[in-house]
Amino acid sequence: MGFKLFNLGLQNWKDTQLIYHALAELSIESLVIQQTRENYICLGMFNSAKELDFDYLKRKNIPVFRREIGGGTVWLDRAQIFYHLIIRRDNPLCPIKNETFFTRFLQPVVDTYKSFGIDASIKPACDIVTEGKKISGNGAGTIEDCKVLSGSILLEFNPETFIEALSFPDERFRKAAFEQMTSRVASLSHFGIWVEEQEVRDRLIQNFSELLGDLERVEVDTRIRKTMKSLEAEKFDEEWLLETGKDRYWREIKIAEECYLFHFLRDDTQVFGRRGDNKLEEIEIIHHGNRVEKLESLLLKEQINSGKILNIIESYIPHKSEEIFRVIKGG
Amino acid sequence: MELKSADVLKVRELEFPLDRFYYRGKKSHLWVKMRDGITEVGMDAFLVHSTGYLNYISINTGEVKQGKGVGNFESAKFVSRIFSPINGKIIEVNQKALDNPRQINASPYTTWLFKIEPSNPQELEGDDFISSSIELKEWIEADLIELDGE
Numbered sequence: 001m002g003f004k005l006f007n008l009g010l011q012n013w014k015d016t017q018l019i020y021h022a023l024a025e026l027s028i029e030s031l032v033i034q035q036t037r038e039n040y041i042c043l044g045m046f047n048s049a050k051e052l053d054f055d056y057l058k059r060k061n062i063p064v065f066r067r068e069i070g071g072g073t074v075w076l077d078r079a080q081i082f083y084h085l086i087i088r089r090d091n092p093l094c095p096i097k098n099e100t101f102f103t104r105f106l107q108p109v110v111d112t113y114k115s116f117g118i119d120a121s122i123k124p125a126c127d128i129v130t131e132g133k134k135i136s137g138n139g140a141g142t143i144e145d146c147k148v149l150s151g152s153i154l155l156e157f158n159p160e161t162f163i164e165a166l167s168f169p170d171e172r173f174r175k176a177a178f179e180q181m182t183s184r185v186a187s188l189s190h191f192g193i194w195v196e197e198q199e200v201r202d203r204l205i206q207n208f209s210e211l212l213g214d215l216e217r218v219e220v221d222t223r224i225r226k227t228m229k230s231l232e233a234e235k236f237d238e239e240w241l242l243e244t245g246k247d248r249y250w251r252e253i254k255i256a257e258e259c260y261l262f263h264f265l266r267d268d269t270q271v272f273g274r275r276g277d278n279k280l281e282e283i284e285i286i287h288h289g290n291r292v293e294k295l296e297s298l299l300l301k302e303q304i305n306s307g308k309i310l311n312i313i314e315s316y317i318p319h320k321s322e323e324i325f326r327v328i329k330g331g
Numbered sequence: 332m333e334l335k336s337a338d339v340l341k342v343r344e345l346e347f348p349l350d351r352f353y354y355r356g357k358k359s360h361l362w363v364k365m366r367d368g369i370t371e372v373g374m375d376a377f378l379v380h381s382t383g384y385l386n387y388i389s390i391n392t393g394e395v396k397q398g399k400g401v402g403n404f405e406s407a408k409f410v411s412r413i414f415s416p417i418n419g420k421i422i423e424v425n426q427k428a429l430d431n432p433r434q435i436n437a438s439p440y441t442t443w444l445f446k447i448e449p450s451n452p453q454e455l456e457g458d459d460f461i462s463s464s465i466e467l468k469e470w471i472e473a474d475l476i477e478l479d480g481e
Binding site: 044045046068069070071072089090095096097098099100101102124125126138139140141142143144145244246331 | 412
């Protein structure tokens with residue numbers, strides 16, 4: 001049996017998430033292409049709900065969902081075409097290695113971008129980039145006996161509301177997140193490409209079918225609807241939404257692969273910085289009310305995995321060196 | 332059951348202590364060790380090798396069924412399911428490993444993830460468990476070849 005195609009067009013926001021969870025529960029190998037009618041925020045399985053400003057979300061009537069798969073917290077709106085691939089873990093096409101999973105199944109998305117004249121490539125683990133900008137973020141995971149890939153093609157992107165909806169330790173962090181997101185994330189429109197949504201959908205389907213074989217166009221049937229309904233209670237449970245994520249003792253936000261902003265504040269020590277490719281691109285450390293500039297400049301010179309970072313911090317702030325080291329290293 | 336020796340099986344650069352069992356049901360790669368009637372469960376070297384750096388792990392507690400999900404772990408934006416190797420009850424979770432999952436990358440065999448009070452220890456003799464070093468070697472080699480082919 002080949003893959004099914006659910007080319008769903010516009011869906012209500014809840015269904016855009018429930019559909020692929022249900023298909024995976026039912027082990028229906030498929031490709032889903034769809035858009036959401038309403039804006040919403042989607043947390044990855046392990047993202048802390050504390051990343052969000054729930055007062056703001058309530059005021060603006062923006063709903064939140066926590067998916068069962070990986071990746072970071074994302075803003076989802078109508079100006080994105082979602083794709084979700086559901087494949088059985090025992091399908092010979094489904095690799096063991098997650099890295100290979102992403103490279104294999106993101107290739108049709110890369111090819112779609114290329115067909116619009118964008119020189120796209122995959123930046124491991126799972127970003128699609130061009131000219132140093134992220135143009136598609138993705139996440140994946142195992143649900144029952146299937147692996148699921150989920151991502152979107154951005155037709156347009158405006159991070160303003162998303163940044164407002166996030167909770168930050170201070171306004172400077174918020175401003176930095178906005179600036180980084182604006183400069184490092186781009187949509188098709190950013191490159192002057194304005195295309196019909198139907199055209200993007202058609203090309204995605206064409207490119208995925210070259211990898212998966214002929215796709216059988218089908219509708220969401222009663223069995224799938226029933227499974228979506230039964231998942232609704234579980235996925236909209238407050239405990240699942242608010243308590244599944246992992247809290248960290250520092251705040252970190254991923255802008256793109258190799259661009260993370262972090263902030264740590266405890267007692268008399270505050271650290272704010274930006275981590276790039278195994279290197280700090282920016283760091284500010286305040287200890288006992290004073291900048292520790294010598295420490296900052298030493299850290300900026302080192303590779304994060306060099307093994308020296310911890311020793312350097314130890315020589316300046318010994319009682320918090322382990323904590324600060326973990327913040328800098330991330331993960 | 333042959334896997335009771337203090338030896339370590341080496342397949343390429345990966346090591347597999349022979350003082351425990353290995354669970355391969357649901358395409359898992361978990362080690363299982365009985366200690367005073369309680370089963371310790373952790374990730375084997377193949378899983379750690381093929382997964383890369385672990386960022387998050389969660390484990391549920393309470394009654395568990397063999398082959399059913401008991402938790403998840405995330406590495407590089409991919410959330411994978413952890414399946415219970417046996418029926419029983421999870422009585423303890425290694426909070427230190429959950430707080431610092433990279434401890435498992437550094438030392439997979441000394442870092443257990445959770446402990447199960449088994450309802451039937453005989454389950455370790457089932458087909459989903461590797462019961463000889465020869466079988467273990469064949470299994471790991473086959474999976475490594477599959478990994479190479481990717």
